[in-house]
Amino acid sequence: MSQAPHPTGAVANSPAALTNALPSYLDPNNLGPWGIYLQQVDRVTPYLGNLARWVDTLKRPKRTLIVDVPIHLDDGSVAHFEGYRVQHNTSRGPGKGGVRFHQNVTLSEVMALSAWMSIKNAAVNVPYGGAKGGIRVDPRQLTIGELERVTRRYTSEIGIIIGPTKDIPAPDVNTNEQIMAWMMDTYSMNEGSTATGVVTGKPVDLGGSLGRREATGRGVFTVGVEAAKHTGMDISTARVAVQGFGNVGGVAGKLFAEAGAKVVAVQDHGGTIYREAGLDVPGLLAHVARTGSVAGFEQAEAMADDAFWDVPCDILIPAALEQQITHANAGRIQAKMVIEGANGPTTPQADDILHDRGVLVVPDVIANAGGVTVSYFEWVQDFSSFFWSEDEINARLVKIMQDAFAAVWQVADANKVSLRTATFIVACKRILHARDLRGLYP
Numbered sequence: 530m531s532q533a534p535h536p537t538g539a540v541a542n543s544p545a546a547l548t549n550a551l552p553s554y555l556d557p558n559n560l561g562p563w564g565i566y567l568q569q570v571d572r573v574t575p576y577l578g579n580l581a582r583w584v585d586t587l588k589r590p591k592r593t594l595i596v597d598v599p600i601h602l603d604d605g606s607v608a609h610f611e612g613y614r615v616q617h618n619t620s621r622g623p624g625k626g627g628v629r630f631h632q633n634v635t636l637s638e639v640m641a642l643s644a645w646m647s648i649k650n651a652a653v654n655v656p657y658g659g660a661k662g663g664i665r666v667d668p669r670q671l672t673i674g675e676l677e678r679v680t681r682r683y684t685s686e687i688g689i690i691i692g693p694t695k696d697i698p699a700p701d702v703n704t705n706e707q708i709m710a711w712m713m714d715t716y717s718m719n720e721g722s723t724a725t726g727v728v729t730g731k732p733v734d735l736g737g738s739l740g741r742r743e744a745t746g747r748g749v750f751t752v753g754v755e756a757a758k759h760t761g762m763d764i765s766t767a768r769v770a771v772q773g774f775g776n777v778g779g780v781a782g783k784l785f786a787e788a789g790a791k792v793v794a795v796q797d798h799g800g801t802i803y804r805e806a807g808l809d810v811p812g813l814l815a816h817v818a819r820t821g822s823v824a825g826f827e828q829a830e831a832m833a834d835d836a837f838w839d840v841p842c843d844i845l846i847p848a849a850l851e852q853q854i855t856h857a858n859a860g861r862i863q864a865k866m867v868i869e870g871a872n873g874p875t876t877p878q879a880d881d882i883l884h885d886r887g888v889l890v891v892p893d894v895i896a897n898a899g900g901v902t903v904s905y906f907e908w909v910q911d912f913s914s915f916f917w918s919e920d921e922i923n924a925r926l927v928k929i930m931q932d933a934f935a936a937v938w939q940v941a942d943a944n945k946v947s948l949r950t951a952t953f954i955v956a957c958k959r960i961l962h963a964r965d966l967r968g969l970y971p
């Protein structure tokens with residue numbers, strides 16, 4: 530059949546050229562977090578076999594919403610903030626991912642974080658796609674009333690695409706249980722009925738789950754134990770160094786210490802402490818709860834922050850911020866294993882250095898997936914209005930993390946690739962297999 534001439538007289542591009550053109554939102558001179566994610570997908574594409582024909586699905590967010598969030602400030606003036614909700618992929622289920630309130634949030638960052646949620650959710654095989662949201666606002670500059678109004682107006686604006694079966698937000702940087710309660714209430718008011726399942730990370734009295742607060746640290750510990758089994762490391766005699774002693778690092782440190790490991794060094798925003806014989810972790814947690822930092826803990830030596838990277842240890846757990854392990858310190862790290870509690874703590878350059886030095890890196894997309902796994906349990910409990918015991922939740926969490934780690938280890942071993950690449954292979958295959966089974970509409 531001959532094709533009708535193009536109405537503008539243009540010559541039609543080939544499908545490949547049409548699909549592969551750089552997306553309009555990407556600056557070729559500064560790829561940013563989304564560009565880094567695209568490079569990660571390119572790296573695993575050769576391992577995807579037949580499914581590689583669907584790979585462009587992973588390189589475009591399914592849906593990107595930018596919203597204006599105007600609120601009355603307490604002084605009566607009006608301020609506008611920019612908000613985002615990105616649904617990267619929903620092939621395996623509804624979108625799922627946190628909401629970040631930060632003055633430096635960008636669309637590129639939210640897009641990348643939404644894509645990493647697709648990878649994380651597929652890696653642990655929970656039935657979700659990936660999504661993420663954010664508002665460009667410094668919440669510390671807002672009063673509590675202003676914070677509530679920003680949260681509610683943002684929720685109302687993104688209400689057209691979220692929902693318990695569509696996309697389920699959760700806490701992230703600078704958002705917490707209270708903000709989830711306001712989001713749940715706003716969505717429910719607009720819907721006319723209480724919809725607890727629209728967000729996770731809620732207070733337990735509002736349909737939140739037991740075990741959620743400890744879940745990410747427990748997941749970090751679980752994959753650490755699994756990795757140690759595969760590498761012949763004895764956890765009960767291992768020396769552990771932890772950066773960040775908050776929700777993730779504090780819980781992971783406590784669980785390693787309970788298993789007999791010696792937590793020899795801890796760094797947080799206030800300073801770095803060291804004790805060769807092992808720190809008293811319960812005592813340190815109490816000190817942090819009292820003072821806000823590990824600094825000044827009496828039964829330890831204070832140490833220069835930069836010396837943290839030279840500490841003799843077997844396991845290093847970055848559980849604070851992104852881009853902490855860089856080309857500048859990766860060569861100094863003594864650990865045999867790095868377990869990424871934080872999101873994106875290792876730069877791609879540092880990743881290569883650690884790989885070449887034989888240091889095993891358990892990547893964030895699997896190591897810190899315990900949080901989203903218990904968020905999934907919360908959502909299931911909300912749907913059935915039947916709540917599980919903490920023991921039951923922890924047992925199910927451990928099983929999911931163990932199974933996920935085993936699948937990733939097997940792929941890494943078979944393909945002689947890093948655990949990060951293996952996690953991407955496992956996750957991308959699951960997402961694209963779902964894409965393949967569903968086919969293309971229309």
Ligand code: NAD
Nearest residue numbers: 745773774775776777796797798848849870871872897900
């Ligand atoms: P948190 O706020 O409870 O703790 C953060 C810790 O990092 C604190 O101890 C803080 O002092 C420390 N820190 C801050 N700045 C630092 C610096 N410059 N140097 C050293 N330490 C510093 O946060 P969290 O919930 O434990 O999250 C930590 C990381 O884990 C983040 O990257 C987060 O995105 C990631 N993460 C958290 C969860 C979760 O469920 N909480 C899930 C997945 C990933």
